[in-house]
Amino acid sequence: MRYDEFISQVQQRALLYTREEAEQATRATLQTLGERLAGGETKDLASQLPPEMAQPLLTGQEGIPGKFSLDEFFWLVSQREGVDRAQATDHARIVTALLSEVVTMGEIENVRAQLPKDFARLFEVENEGDLPDIDDLTDVDDLLNIDDLSDIYDLPEAFE
Numbered sequence: 001m002r003y004d005e006f007i008s009q010v011q012q013r014a015l016l017y018t019r020e021e022a023e024q025a026t027r028a029t030l031q032t033l034g035e036r037l038a039g040g041e042t043k044d045l046a047s048q049l050p051p052e053m054a055q056p057l058l059t060g061q062e063g064i065p066g067k068f069s070l071d072e073f074f075w076l077v078s079q080r081e082g083v084d085r086a087q088a089t090d091h092a093r094i095v096t097a098l099l100s101e102v103v104t105m106g107e108i109e110n111v112r113a114q115l116p117k118d119f120a121r122l123f124e125v126e127n128e129g130d131l132p133d134i135d136d137l138t139d140v141d142d143l144l145n146i147d148d149l150s151d152i153y154d155l156p157e158a159f160e
Helices: 003-014 019-036 041-046 049-059 069-082 083-100 107-113 117-123 148-153
Strands: none
Touching: 003 019, 003 049, 003 083, 019 049, 019 069, 019 083, 041 049, 041 107, 069 083, 069 117, 069 148, 083 117, 107 117
16 A cells, blocks of 8 residues: 555544644654564564655664553654544554554564554554544553653653
8 A cells, every 4th residue: 555545544544634634643653663663573564664654663762671551652642643642542543453454464463463462452443444442541641750751752842
């Protein structure tokens, strides 16, 4: 699938008003996913994607020490995308589900094998972007020192 088609699908499935919103959701999700993977898996996944999608996947810090949880993943996507966590959760799930449609099944299995079991919820999206119910997420702000995360992750200035 070409980049333009992917972004159009994200925009349609996430019910976003603009292409720019779909691009931001895609970039935020791919960068954060790239940081959660290690051992060359990020490069393997990127090799199956158009350059515009591979670039954000490869810009993060691959295999960040102290791997983050799914709740932290959604929080980081929300900060990078500039939307609330509920929206970022939906967008990230749509992007990863669509990603599952455009790369080989073997590659998605390799990606999922590196992620903890709770990350399975990241990939749970039905056809055309319908989201099955997801349990309420833990309030990450209670678990994390936000100032520490801002030092570790590449976040927009507004969140630092």
